Amino acid sequence: MKTLRGIGASDHVAVERIYFLEKVNLDVKEINGCNPSEELVKYKNANNIALHELKDLFIKTSEVDLETAQVFDIHQMMLEDLDYVEGVESIIEKGKNVEFAVKTTGDKFQTLFATMDDELLNARAYDVKDITSRLIRILKGIKEEEVSINGRFILISEDLLPSDIVRFDHKQIAGFVTKYGSKTSHAAILARTLNLPIVVNLKDRFDEIPHLGMMALNGLTGEVVINPNQYILDIYAKKLQEEKELQVEFEKYRNKSAITKSGHHVLVAANIGSLSDADLVIENDADAVGLFRSEFVYLESKEYPSEEKQFSIYKQVLQKCSPRNVVIRTLDIGADKTCDYFHLDKEENPALGYRAIRICLKEPELFKTQLRALYRASYYGNLSIMFPMITHTEQVAMILEIIEEVKSQLILEGVPMNPVEIGIMIETPAAVMISDKLAGMVDFFSIGTNDLTQYTLAVDRMNSKIEDLFDSGHESVLRMIALATKNAHEKNIWVGICGESASDLALLPFYLDIHIDELSVSPGKVLKLKKAIIESH
Ligand code: PEP
Ligand code: MG
Secondary structure (H helix, E strand, O other), X not given: OEEEEOEEEEOOEEEEEEEXXXXXXXXXXXXXXXXXXXHHHHHHHHHHHHHHHHHHHHHHHHOOOHHHHHHHHHHHHHHOOHHHHHHHHXXXXXXXXXXXXXXXXXXXXXXXXXXXXXXXXXXXXXXXXXXXXXXXXXXXOOOOOOOOOOOOEEEEEOOOOHHXXXXXXXXXXXXXXXXXXXXXXXHHHHHHHOOOOEEEOOHHHHHHOOOOOEEEEEOOOOEEEEOOOHHHHHHHHHHHHHHHHHHHHHHOOOOOOOEOOOOOEOEEEEEEOOOOOHHHHHHOOOOEEEEEEOXXXXXXXXXXXXXXXXXXXXXXXXXXXXXXEEEEEOOOOEOOEOOHHHOOOOOOOHHHOOOHHHHHHHOHHHHHHHHHHHHHHHHHOEEEEEEOOOOOHHHHHHHHHHHHHHHHHHHHOOOOOOOOEEEEEEOOHHHHHOHHHHOOOOOEEEEOHHHHHHHHHOOXXXXXXXXXXXXXXXXXXXXXXXXXXXXXXXXXXXXXEOOHHHHOHHHHHHHHHOOOOEEEEOHHHHHHHHHHHHOOO
């Protein structure tokens, strides 16, 4: 037995088998004097297998997320692209081995795409890399890693990308452990959304995890026990039993409105990041979606998502969640959330840098594409749009102007739309201090306590060394929340909290005291929060 400790980022426990997500070695050697016709047969066979794999992946993924699945469709087309095929064949005809021919052709096309003067085409470089790796893996006789164990397991990986996770059946995953990351990394948010434990940032101790065996995982304390003894197993069994019993208890609050004993009604909403998460909104009985982090649509894509692609996702989310109100936040990229195809420069202080609305207002075409998709989707449900990282009234004025332009154009095109509420995130001290002015410009506020805590306390939310200082219950943060809420209510607009601390029950009496209108939390925490509100005065 061995105990390691990382950062617990989702307060659940699990005891399951270890399942390692391996990165396979795809190095190839150059061999001369090969028989071209034999190598060509190998190439054709590998191509066929790759096409089959991609078809299967498309079918499997489209059941969960059609948008992500389309990547596998594109990959099938690329495998059959004549220039790519001819590139491989011409090297084989020179007597080289097929693995080398595929690698050389792949590298050539990758460089070609990466250096083109078009960001969309730049993104194709990653797709070429993907199909090339697939072919080499097949040629080396390595099967695509499949979840070959039955039952549940704890997924272990240095880092978890959205594309890693779609390969698994979510129901089989009991928890996650990663070498890198923080409480707010994508994997952590996903784990909380799925109600699973995650321990991140094990750093070098990650390398001590064996590739086989059992693991006990505590997503609250960050404890990772490898091959736990009976004593530990008993403790975890008790914790699991308690979790089950609590879940039964929370179920009693399904279909109930969260109204305190003194009659204050709080909407309990859910935070989500993808189309497939929309099911969790309904499963967990959320009253609304308080935050749809639209940047995940961009993060899960290998190129700028088109207006059509975004429209289709937003429309489906709205339809699925109808009649609930859905707050979709516009792109909040930058800082910890980066996409290669944005080609963002490395910055000294990324959290204070070129991110979120700052990018959107400097790149209006990108912004307008998203706004067009959103307004087109508005027809299919109850949409509110929210803007992140606001610091200046001028930003809001600019946003409102751009919205008018987008709407006028859509009206000219005869596109049907529904009325849309406009809100802003209050997640900078600047926004709090001018919230009296901002409240007169929009329909609602949503307080992002993750960033508000970071900026108020000057504590980097990604830095695990100072995690003890990251306190969303600090008096300064609470005063900020109270001030913004007061200013909003004075202008008769509603206020929600969508940062992680919205689910902090220790802060609930304070939120009720200031008459917060909505708390938006991970879907799995909705019923627990409803119970706590209903039992409050
Ligand atoms: C926040 O800052 O509190 C928030 C909800 O946004 P994000 O965590 O996506 O930055
Ligand atoms: Mg934020």
